[in-house]
Amino acid sequence: MGNKTVLHAIHVAANGKMVDFGGWDMPLHYGSQLDEHHLVRRAAGMFDVSHMTIVDISGDDGEPRRFLKHLLANDIDKAAKPGQAVYTCMLNADGGVVDDLIAYWMGDNDYRLVVNAATRAKDLAWMAQIAKDFTVTLAERSGLAMIAVQGPLARERAVGVLPGALQDAAMALKPFHATFDDAWFVARTGYTGEDGWELMMPAAVAGDCWQRLQEAGIAPAGLGARDTLRLEAGLNLYGSDMDETTSPLESNLGWTVDRTSQRGFVGEAALDASEPTRKLVGLVLMGRGVLRDHQIVHAQDGDAIGEITSGGFSPTLNRSVALARVSADIGPRAEVSVRNKRLPVQVVKPPFVRRGKVLVALDDA
Numbered sequence: 001m002g003n004k005t006v007l008h009a010i011h012v013a014a015n016g017k018m019v020d021f022g023g024w025d026m027p028l029h030y031g032s033q034l035d036e037h038h039l040v041r042r043a044a045g046m047f048d049v050s051h052m053t054i055v056d057i058s059g060d061d062g063e064p065r066r067f068l069k070h071l072l073a074n075d076i077d078k079a080a081k082p083g084q085a086v087y088t089c090m091l092n093a094d095g096g097v098v099d100d101l102i103a104y105w106m107g108d109n110d111y112r113l114v115v116n117a118a119t120r121a122k123d124l125a126w127m128a129q130i131a132k133d134f135t136v137t138l139a140e141r142s143g144l145a146m147i148a149v150q151g152p153l154a155r156e157r158a159v160g161v162l163p164g165a166l167q168d169a170a171m172a173l174k175p176f177h178a179t180f181d182d183a184w185f186v187a188r189t190g191y192t193g194e195d196g197w198e199l200m201m202p203a204a205v206a207g208d209c210w211q212r213l214q215e216a217g218i219a220p221a222g223l224g225a226r227d228t229l230r231l232e233a234g235l236n237l238y239g240s241d242m243d244e245t246t247s248p249l250e251s252n253l254g255w256t257v258d259r260t261s262q263r264g265f266v267g268e269a270a271l272d273a274s275e276p277t278r279k280l281v282g283l284v285l286m287g288r289g290v291l292r293d294h295q296i297v298h299a300q301d302g303d304a305i306g307e308i309t310s311g312g313f314s315p316t317l318n319r320s321v322a323l324a325r326v327s328a329d330i331g332p333r334a335e336v337s338v339r340n341k342r343l344p345v346q347v348v349k350p351p352f353v354r355r356g357k358v359l360v361a362l363d364d365a
Contacts, residue, residue, distance in 0.1 A: 002020050002023050002024050002025045003023055003024045003025070003051070004024070004025050005024065005026075005048055005050035005051055005145065006050060006145050006203040006206050006207065007048045007050060007145070007147075007206055007207060007210055008025060010207060010210055010211075011026075011027040011030075011048065011220075014027075014030055014220060015030060015031065016028070016029070016030050016220070016222060017029055017030075017222070019223070021051070021117070021118070021223055022051065022116070022117045022118025022119075022120075023117075023118070024051040024117055026048070026051060026222070026223050027048070027220070027222040027223065028222045028223050028224045029221075029222040029223075029224045029225065030220050030221075030222060033222065033224035033225050033228070034315055036219070036220075036221035036222060036224070036225035037221075037224075037225040037228050037229060037315045037316075038315060039151065039219050039221065039225075040150050040151045040192055040194055040221055040225060040229055041151070041194065041229070041315075041316060041353075041356050042151070042152070042356065043151050043152065043153045043217075043219075044149060044150070044151035044152070044153045044154040044157050044158075044196075044217065044218045044219070045149075045150055045151055045154075045218060045219050045220070045221035045225065046147055046148065046149045046150070046154075046158075046210070046213050046214075046218045046219070046220055046221065047147070047148040047150070047220075047221055047222070047223075047226055048145075048146075048147060048210075048220075049146045049147065049148050049198070050144075050145040050146045050147070050203070050206065051117035052114055052115070052116065052117050052146055053114070053115045053116070053117060053120045053123065053124070053140065054112065054113070054114055054140070054141040054142075054144055054146070054200065055112070055113045055114075055115065055124070055127065055138055055139065055140050055141070056106075056110065056111070056112050056113075056138075056139045056141055057110070057111040057112070057113065057136055057137070057138055057139075058109055058110050058111075058136065058137045058139070059109050059134070059135055059136040059137060060109060060135070061109075062109065063109065063134055063135045063136055064109050064110070064111050064134075064136050065077075065109070065111075066134060067130070067131060067134040067136045068103060068111060069263045069265065070130065070133075070134075070263065070264065070265055070266060071090055071127065071130050071265070071266060072086070072088045072089070072090060072103060072265060073088055073089045073090070073091050073248060073256060073257045073258070073265055073266075073267060073268075074086050074087065074088030074089070074103075074256050074257060074258050075258040075261050075263065076088075076103055076105070076111070077261075078258070079103065079104065079105035081105070082105055082106060082107035083104065083105070083106070083107075083173075083177050083178045083179055083180070084104070084105055084176065084177055084178075085102050085103065085104045085105075085176040085177065085178060085187060085189060086102070086103045086104075086176075087100070087101075087102055087176070087256055088100070088101060088102075088103060088256050089101070089242075089248050089253060089256055089257070090123070090126060090127075090266070091247075091248070091265070091266050091267025091268075091270075091271075092126075092244055092266065092267060093266060093267060093269075093270065094244075094267070094270050095247040095248075095249075095267040095270030095271045096243065096244040096245050096246060096247060096267070097238070097242045097243060097244060097246060097247070097248055097251065097253075098119075098122070098123065098126050098244060099115050099116055099119045099122075099123050099126075099238060100116070100236065100238055100242070100253070100256075101113050101114060101115040101116070101123075102114045102176075102187075102189060104178055104187065106180065112141075112185070113127075114146075114198075116238050118238070118239065119238060119239075124138070124140065130266065141200075143202060143203055144185075144200050144201065144202065144203060145200070145201055145202070145203045145205075145206035145209075146198060146199065146200050147198075147199045147201075147206065147209060147210065147213070148190055148191065148192075148196065148197070148198045148199070149196050149197050149198075149199065149213060149218055150190045150191075150192040150194045150195070150196035150229075151192075151194050151195070151196060151218075152194060152195060152355070152356060153217075154194070154195065154196040154197065154218060155170070155171065155188075155195060155196060155197060157213075157216045157217045157218050158196075158197060158199075158213055158216060158218060159171055160212075160216060161209055161212045161213055161216060162184065162186060162199075163181065163183075163184055165181060166179055166180075166181060166184060166186055169186075170186045170188075170197065173186070173187075173188040173197075174188065175188050175189070175195075176188065176189060183201060183202055184199070184200065184201050185199070185200035185201075186198075186199055186200075187199075187200075191226065191229075191230050191233075191235055192226065192229035192230060192233060193229060193230070193232060193233025193234075193235065193351060193353060193354045193355065194229070194355060194356070195355065227312070228312060228313070228314065228315060231310055231311075231312055231314070231321065231322075231323070231352075232314050232315075232316055232317070232321065232351065232352045232353040233350075233351045233352075233353060233354055234252070234282060234323070234350025234351030234352060235351075236251060236252070236253065236280075236310075236323070237310055240293060240309050240310045241280060241309040241310055241323050241325075246325070247267075247270070247271060247276060248271075249271060249275075249276045250276040250277075250278045250279055250280065250325065251280050251325075252279065252280040252281075252323075252350065257271065259271065259272070276328065277327065277328055278306065278325050278326060278327060278328060279325070279326065279328045279330075280309070280323055280324070280325050280350075281323070281324055281326055281330060281347050281348070281349070281350070282321065282322070282323060282324075282347070282348040282349060282350035282351075282352060282360065283297070283308070283311075283321065283322040283323075283324050283334065283336065283345040283346070283347060283348070284317070284319065284320075284321050284345060284346045284348055284352070284360060284362060285319055285320040285321070285322075285336070285343060285344075285345055286343070286344045286345060286346060286363075287343060287344070289320060289338050289343050290311070290312070290313060290320045290338075291308055291311035291312070291320040291321065291322040291336060291338070291345070292308065292311045292312070292322075292338075293308055293309065293310060293311055294307055294308060295307070295308045295311065295322075295336050295337055295338060296308075296336070296337045297324050297326050297330075297334055297335070297336055297345075298334060298335045298336070298337065298342060299327075299330070299331070299334060299335075300331065300333045300334055300335060300344075301335070305326050305327040305330060305334070306324050306325050306326030306327060306330070307324060307325060307326075308322045308323070308324045308336065309322075309323050309324060309325055310322060310323045311323070311324075314352060314353070316352075316353045316356075316358065317352060317353070317358060317360075317362075321352050322336075322345075323350060330347055331347065332346065332347050333345070333346065333347065334347055346360075346362065346363055348360040348361075
């Protein structure tokens with residue numbers, strides 16, 4: 001038996017198919033993964049993401065900001081006002097990705113990080129190691145639950161569930177901004193390529209919140225739909241599309257690295273030492289079949305040039321798509337080895353789908 005979120009009993013009662021995910025018992029789906037995917041793209045769905053790790057950082061005299069400027073590859077100074085967020089990676093000394101995360105400035109010397117569930121132990125250990133050179137306090141907020149409401153109708157349906165004092169501010173939020181009080185934290189972020197909020201609240205009220213969101217017309221969705229949604233949106237999955245052996249520059253995450261301020265962040269010297277020879281691209285299968293993780297990518301009628309890192313069926317495109325790490329000089333066509341056959345794929349720049357719109361031009365459309 002794995003760890004359980006505070007909503008575990010609710011998932012079981014709703015006939016959620018429970019699976020292990022990073023040591024947590026989580027719902028894969030509640031009956032139809034396909035229906036849950038389309039609900040998020042077309043209306044509104046919600047995900048229990050209480051397994052994610054929330055860490056608050058505090059200190060005095062600007063010390064937390066100095067710590068984060070050293071720890072993170074993106075510059076925390078981009079969070080220019082309280083509530084603003086920065087998406088970034090933590091790197092090791094070799095420039096590999098320890099984890100990707102969102103960092104929020106909560107005002108004064110207070111910050112909040114949200115990191116991945118499966119990497120919790122190593123992330124906390126890495127932060128603590130770097131923090132030895134700074135006067136900061138790291139506090140894991142295990143008493144908070146987290147629910148992501150996602151989809152074009154998610155915010156308007158969910159707003160009535162929020163504390164009244166936060167409702168207007170939450171509706172006015174720009175993407176990658178948050179509003180909060182002493183108990184609730186509402187961020188206009190997500191992992192689906194759709195609009196919505198990620199809600200953090202005391203674990204004691206999470207069950208009531210979940211029920212009220214359902215009554216407001218937001219359907220539960222599981223990890224299966226979350227994965228197909230994030231794949232369509234071209235969003236990396238840690239451990240598949242990047243890890244400690246890959247740099248953000250070869251993971252389509254160069255935009256999350258600020259190399260202009262010369263802050264001396266962890267991994268900066270390694271990134272400056274050499275340019276990547278590989279890159280992460282999108283693949284669209286031109287015919288029937290399914291692209292899967294670890295299938296080999298070949299140049300058209302040529303040698304192996306890389307490997308699929310995330311692959312699967314795209315319900316929105318009604319065909320198989322993938323992210324793949326390949327040679328930087330790949331052309332517009334390639335082939336993938338599938339069951340001893342080479343199937344043709346179109347090479348595209350992700351994302352495939354965002355905000356319900358298909359963003360890739362398919363040659364056989």
